[in-house]
Amino acid sequence: MANITDVARVAGVSISTVSYALSGKRPIAEATKTRIAEAVHELGYRPNAGARMLAGSRTNILALTAPMHEDTHPPALMAFVLAVVTAARSFDYDVLLLTEGEATTGLRRVASSSLVDGIVMLDVTTDDERTAVVRELGLPSVLIGIPGDTEGLTCVDLDFEAAARLSLARLVELGHTSVGLMGHAEQLYGRGSNYAPRFRDSFLEAGGESGIATAFHTTEATREGVEASLDGLRAQLPDMTAVVLNCNENIHGILLEVLREREVAVPAALSIVSACSSFSTEHFLPPIDVIPLPAQSSGQRAVELVVQQLAGFVDPHVELIAPTYQRKQSTAPPAAAAL
Amino acid sequence: MANITDVARVAGVSISTVSYALSGKRPIAEATKTRIAEAVHELGYRPNAGARMLAGSRTNILALTAPMHEDTHPPALMAFVLAVVTAARSFDYDVLLLTEGEATTGLRRVASSSLVDGIVMLDVTTDDERTAVVRELGLPSVLIGIPGDTEGLTCVDLDFEAAARLSLARLVELGHTSVGLMGHAEQLYGRGSNYAPRFRDSFLEAGGESGIATAFHTTEATREGVEASLDGLRAQLPDMTAVVLNCNENIHGILLEVLREREVAVPAALSIVSACSSFSTEHFLPPIDVIPLPAQSSGQRAVELVVQQLAGFVDPHVELIAPTYQRKQSTAPPAAAAL
DNA sequence: CTGAAAGCGCTTACAG
DNA sequence: CTGAAAGCGCTTACAG
Secondary structure: OOOHHHHHHHHOOOHHHHHHHHHOOOOOOHHHHHHHHHHHHHHOOOOOHHHHHHHHOOOOEEEEEOOOOOOOOHHHHHHHHHHHHHHHHHOOOEEEEEOHHHHHHHHHHHHHOOOOOEEEEOOOOOOOHHHHHHHHHOOOEEEEOOOOOOOOOOEEEEOHHHHHHHHHHHHHHHOOOEEEEEOOOHHHHOOOOOHHHHHHHHHHHHHHHOOOEEEEEOOOOOHHHHHHHHHHHHHHOOOOOEEEEOOOHHHHHHHHHHHHHOOOOOOOOOEEEEEEEOOOOOOOOOOOEEEEOOHHHHHHHHHHHHHHHHHOOOOOOEEEEOOOOEOOOOOOOOHHHHO | OOOHHHHHHHHOOOHHHHHHHHHOOOOOOHHHHHHHHHHHHHHOOOOOHHHHHHHHOOOOEEEEEOOOOOOOOHHHHHHHHHHHHHHHHHOOOEEEEEOHHHHHHHHHHHHHOOOOOEEEEOOOOOOOHHHHHHHHHOOOEEEEOOOOOOOOOOEEEEOHHHHHHHHHHHHHHHOOOEEEEEOOOHHHHOOOOOHHHHHHHHHHHHHHHOOOEEEEEOOOOOHHHHHHHHHHHHHHOOOOOEEEEOOOHHHHHHHHHHHHHOOOOOOOOOEEEEEEEOOOOOOOOOOOEEEEOOHHHHHHHHHHHHHHHHHOOOOOOEEEEOOOOEOOOOOOOOHHHHO
């Protein structure tokens, strides 16, 4: 494999000139630049990654830690992973993938061997053990998700509070006055990821503010769980005409099936909004209105923030991404209003 | 960050001794080894990755190319990615993740800059453009999946032919004599991934050999598609008592729903086997018998083969992984036999 | 606008 | 069993 010396010889210049021509870090005569470019092309030259890391003390590699929890939805994780990789490449960074088995040890390892320039953390939980490592390493790092203690950390996440309000606002606009929230499984509201309680609390709060009757129920991803949740909400809200789902994907299909059996028409008798979902709600019958979990923009923004940290100092902060509402066919004015 | 010179000084030895002690490439006196280990621990020393790559001309990094096609099932891809990463780590390799946008350019880039020691390719299609690159690069590489032309390539995949036979054998054992195959969407049987036709052909062949009536129908992942497929099979097999699914995950749920509406009991009136599925069939009602797509063992084996190639010459070859059958609650003797 | 040279931190023959 | 030293292929002050 050709090296920089070969290129220099063919182009008739010194290796430093080749290096500078390639990095653009100092002005090079047009003619020289051309000869170097030709030599590079002719020899199929690519700078050796290891030599570059060693001499330049930067690797152009980002670590991406993507653990799988029990409640991790694989397609969601995949969407975030792809988003981060794509964004990283656009800044000329490669991505080293670290998984659960190596949550903290892996981070320590790649950081202290100077294998990576920065870190992007996925699927952050409230008391994530990785946050301590990231603080300790002092490497440019961005979390996608918000841990309990954000002190000294830079985080990116969907604005779950705004998403909760948006889901409700949309239904209120249509005339609904009694809206239930089918939540995740109970365990998610204890420790673990904090987006679930964030959503729930804002939802209930927004209901209070707008004078809407609201109720919340956890939901297990089984038929029984869905029925229990639905019945629980109806018990609290006898006139419920709409339900917001902030829950597991599987629950969506089960709910639609239960409603079909009970001959509850969607959206005629019950409107449905899926909030903060990473999956397509297009194939459901009917397609469900959705406030998507913005994998692409989260990944993009996270990488941007790492790159900015690499370029200079950035104050640790939390960035919330504004939710968007996608209208499909699962919402309508409440039946009572329609009569 | 401490370097090898620091360690050598603290341990009172030369840097070459430190290096050899760490790599184990030559015998070191027990006492010396201990002092070095202490120094390493005391200083929190980790060899610099770039320096190691440059001096050792190996990176301990594997490239993993994981493109997303239209018909890629994200959870499946995720399962393979995790399996490869986990296996790689067990051999002390890290994994650099390459995605679609960089299918061939990315491989060329990381290979010619000596960023990676080997390549694992996921989701290989019949006429995969990456195979040409892999052949040209001459880097240790293993494909998970089988392209049209395997010349010079090492491939690992589930034995789809055996899986097809196994699914049918199980049903025959139960007494079924008329079994339909609900396949993937039509486009998958043209170009693209070749596992679908491999499964179909073996299924039909096995049916012929065992004197069982079989039929095949492509299936679109919509309600209409599923009904069309089911009705199509029934038209060909009026006495059909079992169906093998080698198709999209979404089709499973839709099929169960259609059957429920039509009051076809599973497994009493119709047995179902899901073949080569990467997802859990546990949560369906009833849980569906499955021949899983072995993500874990495929990833494990692929990495092993790359590592073997790294260690010495390995003849390019195709390795098929034997299918396993997991009994759940979706199969039973045919109703006619039960009567 | 360009070059000669030091140095990044390792690995690995070469020597003893 | 251990050390001195070359060398991997770059980047980047230092000089002109």
